[in-house]
Amino acid sequence: MRDSDELDKLVKVIASALPDDQKFIALHEPHFSGNEWEYVKECLDTGWVSSVGKFVDRFEHDLAEYTGVNHAIAVVNGTAALHICLKLAGVEQNDEVLIPSLTFIATANAVSYCGAIPHFVDSEMRTLGIDPLKLSDYLKDIAEIKQGDCYNKITGRRIRAVVPMHTFGHPVDLDPLMELCASYHIELIEDAAESLGSYYKGKHTGNFGKVSALSFNGNKVITTGGGGAILTNNESLAKLAKHVTTTAKVPHKWAFNHDQIGFNYRLPNINAALGCAQLEQLDHFLIKKRALADSYRKVIAEIDCASFMVEPEFAKSNYWLNTIVLNSPDEMKREYLLEKLNNQGIMSRPVWTLMHKLPIFTKFPRMELTVVENLEMQLINIPSSVMLGMTRVNAEGLE
Template sequence: MNRGLDISQIVSVLKSVLGKGNASIHLHEPKFAGKEWIYVKDCLDTGWVSSAGKYVEEFEEKLAHYTGVKHAVAAVNGTAALHICLMLVGIKQGDEVLLPALTFVATANAVYYCGATPHFIDSDFQSLGINPDKLHDYLEEIAFIRNGFCYNRLTLRPIKAVIAMHTFGHPVDLDQLLAVCQKYNLELIEDAAESLGSYYKKKHTGSYGRLSALSFNGNKIITTGGGGAILTNDSSLAKLAKHLTTTAKLTHPWAFVHDQVGYNYRLPNINAALGCAQLEQIENFIKNKRALAEKYQRAFAKIDGITFFEEPGYAQSNYWLNVLLLDKDYSELRDTLIASTHEQGILTRPSWTLMNKLPMFQSCPHMDLSAAESLEQRIINIPSSAVLGEDVW
């Protein structure tokens, strides 16, 4: 018989998994156990700390190799990388871009930077990302094709692209989403900010869209302090991405000539040096994080009222941020549970506020968001640092 939600029991289970002592346990912390000091010191010793230096190119090459794409272009952060991705597929003022309502604000902000309108889509309970089936049915209702382009019959604006955001590191069902994109002539861009080390059907995320964006913020799988990257298999787009992110400056020994509006989105060499050292350890980070996720799964398997969210069957996730999902009957207890964990020094958090609820995006179009609204009220992120999984295996 279901006994309901016992908050004290949930806190106790978290403590048992985390082995909590007296120190607070943060949501996600970086670990520096490789050659970070050596590479960063090399930058300091040689003076190559800014926008040029060997580590930027080395980091790009290592990223491309790890993710299985032809090209990686480093950028100052993930938002900048996503902004350039959108520009390179031709997103401009007056366009609409489809993206999940349940996402970090950077996804919508990047669309707005282009002068385009975010158009918010519902989530899939299986992946926490865009629901391809529901998107297909929605486009059947509100979209039409004219001269090879998709238009919103309600706003008469062109719908140009879909951003697939891999929520908390769990891959979207990309095959189904690509089928929708093909039917409606939409570009697919992957917001893979959270999914470095995640695989969809044994192929790395970020390699399905025409362009994809990564993030290396301090709380990501690997960190460069701040940083991001653009992934693509299109050599011409990679070249243009590099040009645009380096202020569109033409190569010359001394002259400053810029052939279009560019962006100072370069990743400094000292940050790339940190990234090189981190990327050398990523397999161990992922192993530890998956071990931690498995321990959470076992611990919460028989707890009433709450479920540990597991990767979709088609995917191998990095479990960037682990998720506890409250049963619908107990969604109103989310904040009470979060407050209880904080009192015990276990720093949990809710999901993001849905994008359509934020004041700057309230007038943007959106479909029925019943699944996203349900998830928003029931998701609790719990500590997920790689170091927490070290003693599991």
């Protein structure tokens, strides 16, 4: 069979797992079927629409309870959450921060906001996230401990933190990464923007870093329109996070005093109201998303040229974005498949341009990046919206 024939067959089996009565199927759409209208209307009726209100408090409480962390601080978006996480972890100007080159640009941007240096590292196939074993070998060559801190022997800069990003909702292998951080005195900060509802060895992502970041953008598993959150089990860091994200204003009945540089990052009450309603439905959303992923897995198993990205054996994924993995890196095949799918009204996209290839980041340090440079030509995201999993859930009584 010619390559194009096999790719055409792949398009057909993907289409077979999707509704046949829609001219266009988006990559990931929000789904509103709960108390969204009621809660948002309450904000409008009462006038509590800005950065304080009962829904902000409730959303933070409910997030902490759902994820199992001690504290959640709601902010305006996931990038803001990650920015503050880095500052809370002590990242300073000219520090280096180890981040995957295979990530959304927000990860690298947040490092840059701190005046720090993104240092790009490779990923592994089974998780699409940071490869802790390869990173360990790399640090043996370039890192040294001086006065309790880790330094890059080549650049002379301090390596302050590592930021694993749970790609498309699939958790990174965190245990060996945490051991590595302990050995090299490096802070672990989880970029959990895509992994609400995902678990590593039975514990929700966001519990493993000193601080962690979530995102509630319109295309995430649940949405607040925009929005994000800082997660931590450290009470003092949680108090500091809330303080600096509210312009570092010292509490007073009328005076405006600020005791440090702060940020106007707090999530508005009207957005938090949307989030509360969405979070009430999260378990049902995850059932539908996992059902859709299972449908894809079964039909794509019939294809020789590609596989479906499944959760690693130690994890339970939210399958935020379903992903096809071509068997070999081939840009022409990837582009052929993208064109066929999108022309058929099945929205699909390649993975993000690798960070180290963007002109703004080409001069920053990086390790050998063979795996991600191959993955860039192998990965394609396909439709993943909650409602696409409803047909199978209803038919098989999975709820």
